[in-house]
Amino acid sequence: MTPAAAIPATTWAIAHEALVATLRDLIRIPSINPPPAEAPDGETRVARYLAERLTALGLRPEVVEPVPGRGSVHARLRGDGTGGEPFLLLSHLDVVPASADRWSHDPFAADVADGYVYGRGAVDMKGMIALELGVIERLVEEARAAGLDPATDPIPGLRRDVLFTCTADEEAGSIDGARWIAAHRPDWLQAAGAVNECGGVSVTVGGRRLYPIQVAEKGFAPYRIHITGTWGHGSMPRADNAAVLAARAIERLAAPGAIRITPVMTRFLEAAADALPREAATVLRRIAAGELDAASADVAIDGLCDPMYARALRALIRDTISPDIVHAGVKYNVIPGDATIEVDCRVLPGTTEPQMRAEVERRLGPDLLPACEIELLVWGEPVESPAHGPLWDILVATLLDHDPDAIPLPVMVPFATDAKATATLGVPTYGFSPLRLDPDERFLERFHGVDERVSLEALRFGLPILYDVVRRFCG
Numbered sequence: 001m002t003p004a005a006a007i008p009a010t011t012w013a014i015a016h017e018a019l020v021a022t023l024r025d026l027i028r029i030p031s032i033n034p035p036p037a038e039a040p041d042g043e044t045r046v047a048r049y050l051a052e053r054l055t056a057l058g059l060r061p062e063v064v065e066p067v068p069g070r071g072s073v074h075a076r077l078r079g080d081g082t083g084g085e086p087f088l089l090l091s092h093l094d095v096v097p098a099s100a101d102r103w104s105h106d107p108f109a110a111d112v113a114d115g116y117v118y119g120r121g122a123v124d125m126k127g128m129i130a131l132e133l134g135v136i137e138r139l140v141e142e143a144r145a146a147g148l149d150p151a152t153d154p155i156p157g158l159r160r161d162v163l164f165t166c167t168a169d170e171e172a173g174s175i176d177g178a179r180w181i182a183a184h185r186p187d188w189l190q191a192a193g194a195v196n197e198c199g200g201v202s203v204t205v206g207g208r209r210l211y212p213i214q215v216a217e218k219g220f221a222p223y224r225i226h227i228t229g230t231w232g233h234g235s236m237p238r239a240d241n242a243a244v245l246a247a248r249a250i251e252r253l254a255a256p257g258a259i260r261i262t263p264v265m266t267r268f269l270e271a272a273a274d275a276l277p278r279e280a281a282t283v284l285r286r287i288a289a290g291e292l293d294a295a296s297a298d299v300a301i302d303g304l305c306d307p308m309y310a311r312a313l314r315a316l317i318r319d320t321i322s323p324d325i326v327h328a329g330v331k332y333n334v335i336p337g338d339a340t341i342e343v344d345c346r347v348l349p350g351t352t353e354p355q356m357r358a359e360v361e362r363r364l365g366p367d368l369l370p371a372c373e374i375e376l377l378v379w380g381e382p383v384e385s386p387a388h389g390p391l392w393d394i395l396v397a398t399l400l401d402h403d404p405d406a407i408p409l410p411v412m413v414p415f416a417t418d419a420k421a422t423a424t425l426g427v428p429t430y431g432f433s434p435l436r437l438d439p440d441e442r443f444l445e446r447f448h449g450v451d452e453r454v455s456l457e458a459l460r461f462g463l464p465i466l467y468d469v470v471r472r473f474c475g
C-alpha cells in the first residue's frame with residue numbers, strides 16, 4: 001500500500017484536472033530563453049504566476065530577479081525537523097524558442113488534442129512543474145484538513161521540509177537561475193536530495209518498459225578555434241586559405257572518438273541487457289565489458305535500436321566533439337586569411353578540461369595546430385549522483401509499486417541541467433519526472449522539438465508517484 005493509495009480516486013481525479021489546467025496556464029505564458037525583445041519578462045511572469053498560486057494556498061513564496069525579467073520562484077513546506085535536511089522539488093521555468101509554422105498546434109496555445117497537451121514546455125519542463133505543484137497542493141490540503149496553517153505549521157507526517165524551487169535560465173547555462181541561486185540563496189537548493197527533469201520516463205524497447213533515472217550528466221567545454229591563413233586573390237588559390245584549413249579541422253574534429261564506459265553506463269548497459277532479448281543483450285554486455293572498439297560498438301548500436309536512441313547511446317560512451325559554427329570569408333574573390341569555428345565538446349565524468357583540450361589539439365594534428373588558437377568559452381563540470389542509497393531506493397520502489405512491469409535503471413544524459421548547480425552544493429540530484437508514455441511516443445525528439453506534447457495519461461500516472469516519493473523520503 002503506497003501513501004497515494006490511501007487517498008480516494010475521486011480526489012486524484014480532481015487533482016489531475018487541476019494539474020492539466022496548471023500546465024496549460026504555464027504553457028500560455030511564453031518564457032522563452034533567450035528572452036525575445038517583444039516578451040523580455042516571460043520567466044518573471046511564470047515565476048509570479050506560480051507565486052500567486054502558492055500564495056493562494058496560504059504559503060509565503062519568494063521571487064528573485066537577479067536580472068530584470070529573469071525571475072525564479074521558491075516556497076517551503078515545513079516538516080517537523082526530525083528527518084534531517086530538506087527534499088528539493090527542482091524545475092526550470094524557461095523554455096527554448098519554437099517556430100510556429102512547423103507545428104500542428106500553436107506552441108503557446110496549450111491545445112488539448114488526441115489525449116495530449118501540446119505546447120512548448122510540455123515535457124521540458126512545465127509538465128514537471130505542474131506535477132510538483134500538484135504534490136504541494138495535496139500536502140497543503142492535508143495540513144488544512146488537520147486544522148493547521150501550511151505557512152508555519154509542519155505538514156502532518158513530514159519529517160523533512162519540502163523545497164519547491166523553479167528556476168530561470170536553465171536553457172542557457174543557468175547563470176541567472178540555478179547558479180545565481182546556489183551562490184546567493186543556497187537555502188533554496190540545499191537538501192538531502194532532489195528530483196529534477198530528464199528521467200523516470202518510460203522507454204519501451206523490445207516490448208519492455210525501461211525507466212532510466214538520471215543520476216549523471218556530461219560536462220561541457222565549448223571552444224572557439226581561430227584559424228589563421230593568408231589573405232589573397234581568389235583567382236590564384238592558396239593552400240593556406242583559412243576556409244580550407246577550417247574544413248580540414250572540422251573533418252578531423254567531427255570524427256567519432258574512442259569509447260570509455262563509465263561506472264553508471266556499465267550499470268545501465270548491464271541492466272538494459274538483463275531486460276532485453278538475447279541478441280541485443282549480448283551486444284550491450286560486450287560494450288559494457290569494453291570488448292568492442294569504437295567503430296564496432298557504433299555499428300552494433302546502430303543495428304540495435306532506433307536512430308534517436310542510438311545517437312544518445314553513442315554520445316554516452318565517449319567524449320564528443322560537434323563543430324557547430326563556421327565563419328570565414330568576406331567576398332567570393334577574396335581568399336580568407338581568418339576563419340573561426342566553434343565546437344561543442346561534451347565530456348564524460350572523469351575527463352578534465354585540459355584532457356579535452358589535449359584531445360582537440362591531437363585531432364587537429366601537428367600540421368594544423370600551428371594555425372589554430374584555441375579559446376575555451378565556458379566549462380561545465382560533469383556530475384554524478386549515487387545510484388544507491390535511501391532516495392534512489394525510494395525512486396525505484398515507487399516506480400515498481402505503480403508499474404509492476406517497470407525496469408528502473410540508472411542513466412547518464414549527454415546534456416546539462418540545473419543539476420550542475422545543485423552539485424556545487426553537494427545535493428544528490430536525480431532526473432525523475434515520472435511519466436508512463438505510449439510505447440511509440442518519440443519522447444526524446446519532443447525536447448526542443450516540433451509538436452512538443454505530453455499525454456494526459458502520462459500526467460495521471462506521474463502525480464501519485466511524485467506524491468509517494470515525497471511522502472516516503474520525508475516520512
Ligand SMILES: [Zn+2]
Nearest residue numbers: 092124125197
Ligand atoms: Zn529542461
